[in-house]
Amino acid sequence: MAKRDPILIVGGGLGGLTTALALARRGWPARVLEGAPQFGAIGYGIQFGPNVFHAFDRLGLSEKVLAIADFPVALSMMDALSAKELVHVPTGPSFRARFKYPYIVVHRIDLHNILLDACRQNGAIELVPDAMVTGFEDRGDAVAVETKEGGAFSGAALVAADGLSSWFRARLIGDGDPRPSGYVAFRTIVPMAQVKADLSRDNVSLWAGPGLHVVHYPLRRGTEFNIVAVFRTATHSERGDPAVYRTELEHTYRNVHPAARSLIGMFDMRWRRAVSDRDPVRHWHRGRVVLLGDAAHGPLQSLAQGAGMAIEDGCCLGELIAATDGDFTGAFRRFEAARLLRTARVQLESRAIWDFYHLDEGVARDVRNATVADWDEAHLFNCLAWLYDGPAVPEAKGP
Numbered sequence: 001m002a003k004r005d006p007i008l009i010v011g012g013g014l015g016g017l018t019t020a021l022a023l024a025r026r027g028w029p030a031r032v033l034e035g036a037p038q039f040g041a042i043g044y045g046i047q048f049g050p051n052v053f054h055a056f057d058r059l060g061l062s063e064k065v066l067a068i069a070d071f072p073v074a075l076s077m078m079d080a081l082s083a084k085e086l087v088h089v090p091t092g093p094s095f096r097a098r099f100k101y102p103y104i105v106v107h108r109i110d111l112h113n114i115l116l117d118a119c120r121q122n123g124a125i126e127l128v129p130d131a132m133v134t135g136f137e138d139r140g141d142a143v144a145v146e147t148k149e150g151g152a153f154s155g156a157a158l159v160a161a162d163g164l165s166s167w168f169r170a171r172l173i174g175d176g177d178p179r180p181s182g183y184v185a186f187r188t189i190v191p192m193a194q195v196k197a198d199l200s201r202d203n204v205s206l207w208a209g210p211g212l213h214v215v216h217y218p219l220r221r222g223t224e225f226n227i228v229a230v231f232r233t234a235t236h237s238e239r240g241d242p243a244v245y246r247t248e249l250e251h252t253y254r255n256v257h258p259a260a261r262s263l264i265g266m267f268d269m270r271w272r273r274a275v276s277d278r279d280p281v282r283h284w285h286r287g288r289v290v291l292l293g294d295a296a297h298g299p300l301q302s303l304a305q306g307a308g309m310a311i312e313d314g315c316c317l318g319e320l321i322a323a324t325d326g327d328f329t330g331a332f333r334r335f336e337a338a339r340l341l342r343t344a345r346v347q348l349e350s351r352a353i354w355d356f357y358h359l360d361e362g363v364a365r366d367v368r369n370a371t372v373a374d375w376d377e378a379h380l381f382n383c384l385a386w387l388y389d390g391p392a393v394p395e396a397k398g399p
Contacts, residue, residue, distance in 0.1 A: 004029055007158070008154075008155035008158040010159070010162050012039045013163070014041075015292050015294075016292075018311045020032050021119060022318025028321060034127070035131060039112075043109050045107060046106055048304075049304070051390040054312075055315040061114060065111065068107070070220070072105060073092055080257060081210075087380070094377065098385075099381075099389065106219070107220055128151075132147055132148040136158065138158075142288070156288070161293050162295050163294050169295050177276075179278060180275075181274075181354065184233055184273065184275060185301075187271050188267045189219065191225070201222065201225070202218060211358050212231035212232065213230050215228040249264055275301070277298050278299075292314065305387070338394065342391055
């Protein structure tokens with residue numbers, strides 16, 4: 001490898017680690033700065049469509065990811081009040097034949113560890129924990145950062161993969177806090193043996209109701225059950241205590257079907273988050289600094305594509321930096337051009353689907369239910385093709 005200054009990556013999540021691996025694959029050293037005392041991930045489930053495997057294939061990680069994945073037999077949308085199945089997307093042989101790869105669910109920690117292990121085994125990647133960036137300077141030919149702990153690092157360029165509430169976005173774009181949706185989310189994982197309700201244990205199931213939804217699916221070879229409850233509330237931006245959260249949750253779900261309502265009592269009330277996203281913007285970089293993943297284009301979770309878009313970003317950016325041989329401004333412009341419409345579509349369609357899930361009782365809900373009744377497998381696959389067929393990614397030549 002030719003002697004090169006490392007590229008700084010701020011944020012040791014899925015997008016940041018993927019970027020480091022993509023850069024190292026093309027001969028560029030990377031230094032990943034993580035603000036937490038150690039590299040880690042929130043311990044809940046995550047869904048991935050077939051599109052993410054285009055990135056995992058490039059990084060040589062598909063087999064390892066498949067080894068820790070669960071494979072739901074379908075994606076189901078249920079009416080939360082009646083328990084009628086509204087949409088059924090089979091994810092078995094016909095799905096794989098059409099999209100070449102499976103639909104998977106994984107424990108986020110398990111996937112994070114695969115990426116971390118790959119980074120640790122690569123001599124071109126340095127992982128630096130306990131490095132919360134508090135200042136940076138673009139010097140024209142390099143970027144320098146300072147950390148809360150008094151550290152100082154410099155690199156040829158900087159990739160900010162620091163999440164939805166990105167510190168770097170505030171300084172590069174300055175468009176304020178993430179856009180609140182008015183909803184909150186609770187997440188929990190329980191042993192599968194504790195789930196007594198009469199509901200699917202091998203699908204990704206979403207129960208859609210007036211101003212609320214519940215998602216559940218299996219993890220870790222069906223030994224665990226991941227559950228997410230989301231609902232609209234005037235208290236979405238407020239902090240409370242577990243007892244207040246429990247009362248609000250039980251009141252909100254009082255009218256849903258008993259099978260879905262039975263899950264509500266299983267939630268750990270300590271994990272409650274406001275649900276937010278970002279408005280699409282055309283430019284994610286300034287000089288030698290570029291935003292990536294949720295920092296650039298954070299969506300609502302309707303399409304389960306936030307992490308997938310960050311991973312796609314990382315592979316695309318790694319290829320473009322290599323293709324331009326260190327012309328970072330040129331690489332970042334091409335990165336924006338390559339990723340803008342796809343990620344903006346994910347953001348905007350996620351908002352539209354969000355409203356589609358949460359229709360109040362009335363004519364609009366009746367129209368939705370009648371409309372989706374005519375959606376067959378071919379129609380559903382066609383609707384998903386733009387997303388699951390994966391992105392066009394430029395590929396640099398040579399190591």
